[in-house]
Amino acid sequence: MDLQDQLKNLFPDHVSENTSEDINESDNLWIQDDPIICKYEKRKGKPITILEGYTGATEDFKLLAKDLKKQLSVGGSFKDDKIIIQGDYRDKIMDILKNKGFKVKRVGG
Template sequence: MAKDTLSDITGLPDDLGIGDDLTRSQQRASIRVDSRRYGKPVTVVEGLDLPSDDVESLASTLKSKLAVGGTVSDDGEVELQGKHGRRLVEALREEGFDVET
């Protein structure tokens, strides 16, 4: 019988996936709007301390929810085309993040 490994964060079995949710809720994402070429607005989500695969997955989820284009920068920031104040805050909270605007 294989022994379940316990999470360092919750002390519960890793199979439950609770540690991932708790890790997200302990992070504070920050949102700002930058101006790019030709004055186009870009909303930037920064302050995410996640593995690159998780950031890519989050970016994909946010792009789908907001119906916009975007990318992940080399710094691990999610860049979304346009201004997305309240809608982005709500989407990040639905994903389990604490948001600072």
């Protein structure tokens, strides 16, 4: 018995606003007009991919970072409104973002 069933038992007359809609957080990202910039750099001799230029909410950008790291099975971080992914994954990241509906611009190399 999950929380929804327990609440229905406690309040049988209450009508829920979104009963059958399961909200997927990664699908509700704010799509912007300006492209996200995908850069490649080397720091301390190791390759990294940097994504910047997102103008939506910071929480949405953090969710996007988490989703990208999970799909690519790599490490990374979110600092100063930038997503930093360990390794050179520009092509894969650009494909993932285009499938989500973002415009992506490749910078450098």
